[in-house]
Amino acid sequence: MKTAKTEGSSGSLMKKRRRPGDMILYALIYFFSAAILCMVLYFVGYILWEGLPMLTPQFLTSAPNPIEHTEGILPALINTSYIILLSLLISVPIGVGGAVYLNEYAKNKRLIRVIEFTTETLAGIPSIIFGVFGYVFFCTALNLKVSLVSGALTLTLMVLPTIIRTMQEALKAVPKSYREGAAGLGAAKWYTIRTILLPASLPGLVTSVILAVGRIVGESAALILVAGGAAIYMPRGNLFEQLMSSGGTLSVELYRYSYSQGKNDVGFGIAAVLMLIVLLLNLVTRYISRRLEKKYQK
Template identity: 45%
Template sequence: MNEQKVSITEPLSANRRVWNGTMRALLYIAAALICALLVFLIGYILYRGIPNLSWEFLSSEESVINDIEGILPAIINTLYVIVATLIFILPLGVGSAIYLTEYATNKKLVSVIEFATETLSGMPSIIFALVGMMVFCQALGLGTSLIAGAFSLVMMTLPTIIRTTQESLKTVPQSYREGSLALGSGKWHMIRTVVLPSSIDGIVTGCILAVGRIVGESAVLMFTAGMGMRMANFGGDTIAEFFDNFFGAAGSTLTVSLYVYAKERADFDHAFAVAVVLLVIALVINLAAKLAGKKTQEKLRAGNDKNDR
């Protein structure tokens, strides 16, 4: 009866039905698998780590005599590296992005710079570790020190800052620039007073992402900044001594101390406690980057709306 009619409600052929069913099942299996993995990973880290986490662990230096374990030195070293890296990376990265978006007229030079940036961003950290060790620790005579680690991280995180800054510079409406130039300001003056202030949140996003990479990095710092777990001496009695100590300080950051706990001391309880700290930092950085990124997006959308009208 139905055979001559072609109906749009006609059921799919058996083959297609099987294919559809299989694909749908695969989709849900993949999604379920990944969600289960995520929940397990985070749950397991928290489950193993939180019982070993205490204020004392976070706020004290390890001491064999008093039987105290603590990661305060690692926290301070991590902060030191973050600040030192940002001090160098900010002007370099922002300047580079400004050159690429505002000044560059030579197409060949731009493509060379962009190729270099992409190469840097695809380079594995172990290469930065090797080169950092050779260049900063040995050739420049900085020795194994946090500052050498920071310099190596500058090489590694430069592309991150350049890319995010470039993106946010592109969101600044062209009319702002034209308005400023038409009023007689020079290019640098225009960049300083108009372009940079309106792209500040992109730069902030870049910094946050860079901090994320710095906190998560271990190979580079293991090679260049050392694996010592004791508090480095940052101070000194005379000014010269202070400079020597402050810029020569070496030690492990959070990730490196996790590695030392897990691999060299087989002290997994404390390794997981450090993992919880790192997890929390990753979470905070993610949220911060999202917030800053949202602002840029809104601006971009607002800009587009204006253009559409």
């Protein structure tokens, strides 16, 4: 940043020589950056342009009706909400607890390294592997069948590393003086965590939840194996029965419509819904990080 100013004054010492190599690299840098920018805008624009007209009230609030030949994504929306809520309900407490343990409790360096390595490993495992594991373990070994519950448990493992890492960062950002002050007043560890550290790292918690939701909403490969597809009917029975039945989320239905059935118009409708969700999540994370920046600048 600072050096940009000095560049102009170098003319007094020596003539600025234009290097052809520099020019080529400049051109490539600007070209690729502009290309990526245009590509993103084009993708988002294309999806919304093709998909938004599909989003009629009927499309959003009904189940597919084969007799009247209408499509609807309400079952998929409900399944998606169930899976999001259930996964968060399990993964957030565990993830936050794991981060607290790593940051506040763990003393054994080797153990910390093992936990951090396995967290990284978990983050690097592709979703289809989680799908196979989830099928063998949750659906078969624990006999939860192909169901929304199996899907939520599988997704819990997938979002856990994100939550742990984000919360760890947030806890690290809490000044040491907070902990020392609390300890000086005679507060015990859990008391300090509960009343000071967790409230202070609330933005981190919100960010980790948003990142997790983004991952859950976009997931498809694993869910096809563990939660099933074809959200044709509205979920039936009591909550427990609904959660124990199979059902496709929005992403799974997008795949089923556009790839298995060739109904790309419905596919784009769902893609537009997904895109709107992703855009919203992105805006919220940006808002939070901006507010944090301001807070730390003070």
